[in-house]
Amino acid sequence: MELPAAIILFVIFTAVIGIAGTRLSKTADQFADLTGLGEALVGGVLIGSIDSLAGTITSITAAYQNHPELAISNALGGILAQTTFLALADISYKKANLEHAAASYPNLMQGTLLIIMLSFILLVTFAPELSVGGTNPASILMIIGYIFGVRMIWKAGKRAMWVPKSTASTVEDLVLYVEGRNLNKRRVAIKFFILAAIVAFSGFVVAETGIVIAAETKLSETIVGGLFTGVATALPELIITFTAVRQGALTLAVSNIIGGNTFDVLCVAFSDIAYLNGSIYHVLARAQLLIIAMTLMQVSILVMGLLDREKHGIAGIGWESFLIIVLFAGGYTIVFFS
Template sequence: MWNCWFATSKEYSDLTLNNSPVPYISSDPRGGMLGGLPDGVLLTIGLILLVSGGELVVQGSIRIAGLLGMPSFLVGFTLVAIGTSLPELGVVLNAINRGSPEAVDLAVGGVIGSNIANVMLVLAIAMLIGAASQPDKDLKQDALMLLAATTFVVLSVVMGEFPLWLGVLSISSMGGYYAYIFRTRGGDDSDEEDSWIPRGYAYALVAFLFGLILVKFGSDLLIEGGVGLAISIGVSEAVIGLTLVAFGTSLPELAVTITASIRGVQGVAIGNILGSNVANVMAVLGIGAIAAQGLSVSGSFLTLDIWVLLVSSGIIGVSIMLGKGVSKPLGAFLLLGYFVYVAQLFIG
């Protein structure tokens, strides 16, 4: 279920699949990868896989950063962020392959909603559990990139499309920025956190990639079991969509971020979130726009969702650039705003 995404107001008001208010969610969750198991068992296995996968991703990232002699933040902003953004890319390419405007709307809405959840849920939780760091010059540069990516997606909604030229500009900008930060920061001293992963690129890459796979399947099972359990006790599918499905889209980022925070690897925790939001727009929508020769974007996102994304990303970006950092009070404010946003989706 990599196509579990944070449903925006557009999807809940306009789009259905098989007469169900929750897109891509079957009323029978037992058609999944381990459909014969009880929902509680699926939940338990999913949680174990998530925790294990998050640990492997973080430990692999620490070892990669040490071997390359670079800060863990840089690995989080690039390698980890791209890995946790692969679900959104799969959804967009699948939508383009279907050739359905509704499917494209769902995919674009998924990117917008995922970025909202990453900032207002995942980053907020990271702040509250202590993954805050004082902004430095490099973090301020990355915050500026986050604001640029947010501007791109806002521009696409206003124009009603993510055109081919914007896709090319997005990919070029992201590639150029990656080249810049690897050239200017790649020689910095690594954070030198200890890792139980044996030294060597092969061990580090295997741990990292296997961790991503475990996070992927853990997310699937956790949501599959959660949806089945909720349906069995009479919870409506609309409520499921607004809670479990919304939570599910950001589970990869959340698992990696919480694990990194607990391990004290703040670079991976913060870099993963900022980098994932940049990758979601510049890589996912950029590749989608190039593949489809331009993506249509529904104007209905202008009613609420895009402004929530703009304000939340703006608060984070400006706070970092002004030297305020990411603090617990700000995390509490964002998390409260997230719940208000979800409540508004439900009421609407």
């Protein structure tokens, strides 16, 4: 694809993401209420995994074409970008710190699951290299662990063994939509998955055109994957999160980011399966390990922010949002000049 065509398609499908993502946010809130699944589960599992399809396809394609550095950097860079988007959404919410207002047990569980999965990647990287049929068995374990973790999060939401203290600034996940003549569960479900498919396809086009645009800069695959395609594939999460915040669906906004990040970690497992030259974990460069470390710090800071629940902080946002933005900017500065 020529560069001018890539730029035009990038702009067009980014606009499509903006329009469809705005509608998807409200439809997701309705779907969560009508099905009884709740904003945390719908945002963290359904929307999070759907929005991550673009990044997943990009990473799998890169790995299959023998570009493991690009595949891993794209997956992990998307997590860094999305967590930073949550900090930016915090800036847009003026009433209180977003992590204070949207604290929930499932969101904390999702954040903890994300930390475990990222740590598992490091563990496998430093373990002896194994390959069965061209795939590291750890990739299968990671997929199983994700499924088990999602099941635990679903059960946690039902049991509610831990409940955040309600304050004047807390925005709880209340049931606002009930099934009636003008709001049918089946119709809402169909609309939800159609909009989700549009967002996922548009995200894929944005990712592919982003690769073309980034390639013209002649930067390393770590920068291209971690910064350009990682941010491009994270655009659906950005649009949906900002829209959810504007509509007052704060639990949905936070869970969309954390849940999408957790699914993005699975991109590493899928990329390992697609990579034909052995274990992809054992070709990680120093820059990718740095990105994993930065991501672990970001997510840990976010979980601490959800627990601490500072009402107002630096520049009107929580201390965790401030540190997440600083870490993103400082981390990529180190990667760029190293």
